[in-house]
Amino acid sequence: NAGVTQTPKFQVLKTGQSMTLQCAQDMNHNSMYWYRQDPGMGLRLIYYSASEGTTDKGEVPNGYNVSRLNKREFSLRLESAAPSQTSVYFCASSEMAGGYGYTFGSGTRLTVV
Amino acid sequence: AQSVTQPDIHITVSEGASLELRCNYSYGATPYLFWYVQSPGQGLQLLLKYFSGDTLVQGIKGFEAEFKRSQSSFNLRKPSVHWSDAAEYFCAVGFWNSGNTPLVFGKGTRLSVIA
Numbered sequence: 245n246a247g248v249t250q251t252p253k254f255q256v257l258k259t260g261q262s263m264t265l266q267c268a269q270d271m272n273h274n275s276m277y278w279y280r281q282d283p284g285m286g287l288r289l290i291y292y293s294a295s296e297g298t299t300d301k302g303e304v305p306n307g308y309n310v311s312r313l314n315k316r317e318f319s320l321r322l323e324s325a326a327p328s329q330t331s332v333y334f335c336a337s338s339e340m341a342g343g344y345g346y347t348f349g350s351g352t353r354l355t356v357v
Numbered sequence: 358a359q360s361v362t363q364p365d366i367h368i369t370v371s372e373g374a375s376l377e378l379r380c381n382y383s384y385g386a387t388p389y390l391f392w393y394v395q396s397p398g399q400g401l402q403l404l405l406k407y408f409s410g411d412t413l414v415q416g417i418k419g420f421e422a423e424f425k426r427s428q429s430s431f432n433l434r435k436p437s438v439h440w441s442d443a444a445e446y447f448c449a450v451g452f453w454n455s456g457n458t459p460l461v462f463g464k465g466t467r468l469s470v471i472a
Contacts, residue, residue, distance in 0.1 A: 277459060286464030294457035334400055345391055348400035
């Protein structure tokens with residue numbers, strides 16, 4: 245099925261460990277996004293990539309890095325995980341940034357202990 | 358700065374009753390407007406969108422929303438709620454001629470449906 249694929253779906257990390265969340269889309273979209281979702285906080289933008297070769301910080305970028313590997317793939321890296329990064333992470337893509345609707349992945353539930 | 362407000366954090370309605378979820382935005386020009394739904398443990402799914410034209414837009418699952426420029430609102434409605442509508446609903450705003458500015462999301466409204 246066409247859409248946005250995130251891996252893994254679940255992950256438990258120890259404090260200080262690193263990991264990369266993977267995201268791939270097969271809709272030939274130009275723009276991709278990483279959000280985190282926490283209870284009562286809604287969706288908060290971590291980083292986005294308006295087009296291949298560009299990345300920009302969102303609302304909560306500290307502690308994260310991203311790579312737009314190619315047009316299809318946009319990864320999110322936690323270099324040294326902290327308990328405050330326990331969250332559900334969503335990747336999304338859109339034809340372009342700005343006024344276009346997003347397609348979301350099904351999320352990665354990350355717990356940092 | 359642009360912002361989106363969903364005033365109701367949690368709403369409970371009876372099955373079969375009508376529903377209205379509120380969304381207000383702050384922006385000086387014509388926005389693009391979206392409603393998304395998130396079922397438990399799932400990602401967000403687009404319900405409907407408004408870009409221009411008729412201010413009453415129809416979406417999936419029997420939902421509709423009306424854009425009211427004078428009130429800076431884009432409220433979501435459904436005439437008769439089903440138990441399967443229990444979910445979290447997010448309003449989002451995009452901006453014409455904004456370059457690469459991402460959508461701005463509200464904090465969501467959680468809908469509970471009781472028998």
